Amino acid sequence: MELRRFTQPSATKPTHTTVSNSEIAKWNILDRPLTRSREELYLSTFSFLFAEAVQYLQTRVQQVSELEEKLNQLGYRVGQRALELLCFREKLNRREIRLVSILGFIRVQLWKFLFKKSADYLKKVTDREDEYYIEEEEPLVNRYISVPKDFGQLNCAAFMAGIIRGALDSAGFTASVSAHYIHREEKSRLAFTVTIFMIRLDESVMNRERKLAG
Amino acid sequence: MSSSRASTWNKLGDAAYAKSEKVSADLVALTYGSFVREIIKDFEEPDQVNKELEKLGYNIGIRLIEDFLAKSGISNCSSFEESAEIISRVAFKMFLGIRATVSNWNSEHNSCSIIFDENPLAEYVELPPEYTHSLFYSNLLCGVIRGALEMVQIIVECEFVKDQLRGDDTNEINIRFKEMLQEQVPWNDEE
Known part of the structure; x- marks a missing residue:
């Protein structure tokens, strides 16, 4: 009999009315549900869009370094918003205040949120207190990009470097982030190329970090 | 248009979407938002931005058609009417994960609308407000x-007539048929 307390008579059940998309569209953006997410789209949709963005930016710059700077800016705005969106979506109430935690958060959670996998490695640069890097063998954005020879060391993953910078900055960790190709050799396989995202933290962040470390 | 063809197209759209490799929506x-922001910074005038977006889309369209034909199982778009249905039932589903509907045909059957709620x-x-x-x-x-259809010899003009971001009840793209290009390429190079 106790169970009855938990089951409501059907007559008093709230009736659900379906809300049509056109009604939702009329709501203020802040009233719209944030979790209503169409989780995934075809990879090519992104690849075509990104390739066109690279083409567009390329016509407006003189040098490879400027193009990387523009791609970094493009990613920065994505990173800022992605961090906020991810925290709301996953209901993350904890705010990372320590450097290694936020870097780990970016490597795992943010990466999974945007790229569906964690980044391969997070490493600290030897002898440098304020430099870390995230390593990724095949950055998603470079999947369908081939760089012409006269573009030198251009790495379009500068966009992803921008995302890292945007997310870090929004979390209160000012940093500069850049993407580079690195050639690696391992015994078990042929020489290969990976992308590293070099993260150099601002002096103010390091000062705070020292204080927190006590 | 027969309903069996419509359901075949729906199935092709669903299948193409289901089997494709995915990325986070x-x-x-x-990324699109950040890109639009960049273009607005460069062009400032909304009319110019609209034009530039259309142009960039065209560049995408002429390359995207190949991917579409290779992966969707659609072999040809023989008429304008059929193409409009294929765009809304197969292409929208494949690339945007949503299904659109075609309506508002005019009496000459050379103009219609693609309508999508999401x-x-x-x-x-x-x-x-200044951009609304x-x-x-x-x-x-x-x-x-426009770009994709041009690659299958169909010349059209497209424009948005309704946009939810402007407070409209739905999104509507009007497509106007201009002309059908004649096939220029010989069927067999060796002959």
Whole structure:
């Protein structure tokens, strides 16, 4: 009999009315549900869009370094918003205040949120207190990009470097982030190329970090 | 249009979407937003931005058609009418994960509308007041449709007539048929 307390008579059940998309569209953006997410789209949709963005930016710059700077800016705005969106979506109430935690958060959670996998490695640069890097063998954005020879060391993953910078900055960790190709050799396989995202933290962040470390 | 063909197209769209390798929809929406922001910074005038978005979409469209024909199982778009249905039932589903509907045919059957309630590109977007009545945020799509159809010899003009970001009840792209190009390439190079 106790169970009855938990089951409501059907007559008093709230009736659900379906809300049509056109009604939702009329709501203020802040009233719209944030979790209503169409989780995934075809990879090519992104690849075509990104390739066109690279083409567009390329016509407006003189040098490879400027193009990387523009791609970094493009990613920065994505990173800022992605961090906020991810925290709301996953209901993350904890705010990372320590450097290694936020870097780990970016490597795992943010990466999974945007790229569906964690980044391969997070490493600290030897002898440098304020430099870390995230390593990724095949950055998603470079999947369908081939760089012409006269573009030198251009790495379009500068966009992803921008995302890292945007997310870090929004979390209160000012940093500069850049993407580079690195050639690696391992015994078990042929020489290969990976992308590293070099993260150099601002002096103010390091000062705070020292204080927190006590 | 027979309903059996419509359901075949629906199935092709669903299958193409289901089997494709995926990326986060949020990444697409945020990247598109950031890209539009960049273009607005460069062009400032909303009309110019609309034009530029259409142009960039066209560049995408002429390359995207190949991927579409290779992966969707659609072999040819023989008429304008059929193409409009294929775009809304197969292409929209494959690339945007949504199914659109075709309606508002005019009496000459050379103009129709593609209507869709959800727009993954415009997720999380709110236009500032000065852009609400001038910017077509997703105008890229018009260019994509124009570019892709041009590659299958169909010349059209596209424009947004309704956009939820402007407070409209739905999104509507009008497509006007211009002409059908004659096939120029010989069927067999060796003959």
